[in-house]
Amino acid sequence: MLLDGPPEALLRSHGAQLAALGLLPSAQGGSASAPASQRTSRAPLLEVKELSFTYPGSSRPALAGTSLALAAGERVVLLGENGAGKTTLGKLLMGLLPVPRRRMFWQGADMAKLPVWRLAAEIGYVFQQPEHQFAAATVWEECLYSVRAFLGLRRQEEVPAEYERRAHELLRRSGLQEKLQASPYLLSGGEKRLLSTAAQFVLPRKLYILDEPTAGTDYKGAEIFLELCREQSEAGAALLVITHDSELAGTLPDRTLRLTKPR
Numbered sequence: 001m002l003l004d005g006p007p008e009a010l011l012r013s014h015g016a017q018l019a020a021l022g023l024l025p026s027a028q029g030g031s032a033s034a035p036a037s038q039r040t041s042r043a044p045l046l047e048v049k050e051l052s053f054t055y056p057g058s059s060r061p062a063l064a065g066t067s068l069a070l071a072a073g074e075r076v077v078l079l080g081e082n083g084a085g086k087t088t089l090g091k092l093l094m095g096l097l098p099v100p101r102r103r104m105f106w107q108g109a110d111m112a113k114l115p116v117w118r119l120a121a122e123i124g125y126v127f128q129q130p131e132h133q134f135a136a137a138t139v140w141e142e143c144l145y146s147v148r149a150f151l152g153l154r155r156q157e158e159v160p161a162e163y164e165r166r167a168h169e170l171l172r173r174s175g176l177q178e179k180l181q182a183s184p185y186l187l188s189g190g191e192k193r194l195l196s197t198a199a200q201f202v203l204p205r206k207l208y209i210l211d212e213p214t215a216g217t218d219y220k221g222a223e224i225f226l227e228l229c230r231e232q233s234e235a236g237a238a239l240l241v242i243t244h245d246s247e248l249a250g251t252l253p254d255r256t257l258r259l260t261k262p263r
């Protein structure tokens with residue numbers, strides 16, 4: 001079904017290992033982040049085994065026999081033609097679609113048996129359409145929405161200061177500090193993307209799944225996004241980025257996977 005990677009990405013991850021062994025002056029690709037070998041562990045964080053999925057009422061499968069594994073701290077880009085099933089896979093991983101039994105494993109546990117709240121606490125998900133993610137009236141509240149949900153805070157209860165600091169920092173770096181009271185729906189397309197990513201990165205998680213996170217962003221927006229991703233990765237998070245952005249695919253990942261459309 002899947003899997004392999006473009007030479008640049010493979011060279012980059014091997015380059016990092018060679019650099020770690022002292023055989024190269026530095027990691028290939030100019031990334032300032034630690035080599036993959038120092039960030040990732042061998043035990044799979046996430047495993048998908050021969051996963052198939054057909055939407056109710058559809059005669060064609062959206063996924064047929066897809067397998068992949070992701071290690072803790074690993075940065076993986078998922079590529080594939082339109083309709084290959086990338087978003088479907090992301091939604092299944094996030095528990096947004098009914099999870100088939102014994103096909104998806106989170107830290108060794110069958111994801112079909114894990115409650116969605118547990119997955120939401122450990123996996124952050126950035127929607128392909130930011131509007132599907134937005135749930136608050138202002139940029140500031142949107143950025144803190146997942147924190148409130150995670151901590152079970154009522155409307156009048158204050159968000160702990162460390163999360164507010166983190167939200168301010170993420171919004172400042174995303175260039176949204178002047179728009180804290182704006183409606184998320186009134187932001188530009190690129191600003192919406194950055195807000196939806198920042199709002200997920202406020203909470204530390206083990207895995208972030210990001211669906212087309214740079215679509216509609218300009219060069220600067222894409223650079224900001226990359227920096228934020230690298231920072232999460234340095235902090236130990238794994239990233240699964242679904243994209244058609246070849247520049248992102250050539251810069252961010254330790255590994256790329258390619259999903260093909262079921263025939």
Ligand SMILES: Nc1ncnc2c1ncn2[C@@H]1O[C@H](COP(=O)(O)OP(=O)(O)OP(=O)(O)O)[C@@H](O)[C@H]1O
Pocket residue numbers: 055056058061062080081082083084085086087088089
């Ligand atoms: N809610 C739905 N009901 C029925 N079929 C759906 C639904 N959502 C997606 N599909 C179908 O499932 C298949 C995979 O769609 P999906 O959105 O996962 O592809 P993708 O790889 O993310 O595509 P793209 O690159 O265009 O975003 C497509 O044939 C699509 O028409």
